[in-house]
Amino acid sequence: MTTVSVERAVEGSAERPVERLRILNPDPGWSVGPAWLREALDHFRRDLLDPGYPCTFGRHALRAGDMHMTWVDRDDLSTLPGDLAAFVDKAATEPERRQPLIVFVEPPARPVTARHHDRRFWEILQYLHRHDDRPWPDDVPADPKDPGWQFCFHGTSLFVFALTPANRLRRSRRHRTCLVLSFQPRWVFDGIGVGTPAGNVTRRRIRERLDRWDMIGRHPSMGELDEMSDDEWRQYFITDDNTDLHDSCPFVPWLVPH
Numbered sequence: 735m736t737t738v739s740v741e742r743a744v745e746g747s748a749e750r751p752v753e754r755l756r757i758l759n760p761d762p763g764w765s766v767g768p769a770w771l772r773e774a775l776d777h778f779r780r781d782l783l784d785p786g787y788p789c790t791f792g793r794h795a796l797r798a799g800d801m802h803m804t805w806v807d808r809d810d811l812s813t814l815p816g817d818l819a820a821f822v823d824k825a826a827t828e829p830e831r832r833q834p835l836i837v838f839v840e841p842p843a844r845p846v847t848a849r850h851h852d853r854r855f856w857e858i859l860q861y862l863h864r865h866d867d868r869p870w871p872d873d874v875p876a877d878p879k880d881p882g883w884q885f886c887f888h889g890t891s892l893f894v895f896a897l898t899p900a901n902r903l904r905r906s907r908r909h910r911t912c913l914v915l916s917f918q919p920r921w922v923f924d925g926i927g928v929g930t931p932a933g934n935v936t937r938r939r940i941r942e943r944l945d946r947w948d949m950i951g952r953h954p955s956m957g958e959l960d961e962m963s964d965d966e967w968r969q970y971f972i973t974d975d976n977t978d979l980h981d982s983c984p985f986v987p988w989l990v991p992h
Contacts, residue, residue: 752766752767754767754804754805754813754817755802755803755804755817755820755821756802756803756804757799757800757801757802757803758775758779758796758801758802758803758836760779760783760796760797762776762779762780767805768840770840770841770911770912771805771838771840773911774805774838774909774911774912774914775803775838777909777910777911778836778838778909778914779796781905781909782796783796783797786943786946786947787943787947788906788940788943788944788946788947788948789906789940789943790939790940790943791832791922792834794832795832795833795834798831800831800832800833800834801833801834801836802821802824802825802833802834802835802836803835803836803837803838804817804818804821804835804836804837804838805837805838805839805840806837806838806839806840806858807840808839808840808841808842811858811861814837814858814861814862815861815862815865815866815867815887817835817837818835818837818862818887818888818917819867819887819888821833821835821917822887822888822889822890822892822919823888825919826890826919829919829921832918832922833919833922834916834917834918834922835916835917835918836914836915836916837858837914837915837916837917838912838914839854839858839912839913839914839915840912841899841911841912841913845899846900847900848898848900848901848973848974848979849979850900851896851898851899851900851913851971852896852971852973852979854913855896855913855915855970855971856971856984856985858915859885859894859985860985860986862887863887863985863987863988864988866886866887866888867888868888868889869889870886870987871886871889871890871891874886874891876987877987878967878982878983878985878986878987879982879983881965883965883966883967883983883985884920884966884967885967885970885985890919890920891919891920892917892918892919892920893917893918893920893923893966894915894916894917894918894970895907895915895916895969895970895971895972896913896914896915896916896970896971896972897909897913897914897916898913898914899911899912899913900973900974901972901973901974902949902974903948903949903950903974904948904949904950904953904972904973904974905947905948905949906944906947906948907972907973950974950975950976951976953969953972953976954976955968955969955972955978956969956972965983967983967985968980
């Protein structure tokens with residue numbers, strides 16, 4: 735039987751809150767936080783370390799100690815803005831390392847639909863935006879109607895996508911127990927961007943692995959191999975079918991560039 739090491743901070747008989755932002759340890763014997771999170775971590779690691787998992791960068795980040803993690807309670811997002819800002823600051827000191835932040839969201843009491851998870855996903859992005867400590871970057875359109883719009887926080891453009899239990903066929907966007915958000919600073923794509931030789935090779939290999947991993951074809955919103963797709967926000971939350979849940983981006987901006 736594997737012994738699970740659960741990290742806690744205890745002073746006397748009262749537990750202090752556990753620091754949430756940390757490196758996600760690939761060791762299956764390591765865990766942290768409440769029971770729901772320990773189960774979520776187990777499933778997440780198991781999928782990511784599967785040899786067939788399509789994103790080799792994610793697996794490498796986990797094994798190399800470059801994958802950060804945190805979690806939020808079902809009805810309390812107050813710790814997330816600080817954790818995301820701290821992650822961005824840390825990752826910015828080593829931009830050559832491809833470091834993502836994985837956010838686990840406490841699941842509801844009973845299973846819910848993809849639309850519920852989608853609504854919660856955009857609520858989280860909206861909450862982060864309302865509590866952003868820096869202005870929107872000058873070089874990123876602030877209007878989500880602009881095809882070049884990207885989610886930004888702490889002065890940094892981020893690519894974010896969701897995993898949900900509602901996805902069963904699209905296994906690359908599935909987490910078995912809870913909503914999960916992955917945040918990647920834009921610089922992690924330096925050298926492998928869309929249209930670059932290295933980027934085209936990388937995307938082709940990932941798509942070949944996706945074809946084997948997923949039980950449904952590629953979603954139309956993912957764009958062409960060597961072209962930037964318009965409305966990147968459509969890639970943030972993808973369901974099991976090939977439709978979009980929104981006709982237009984549900985994000986409501988209030989920060990503007992200085």
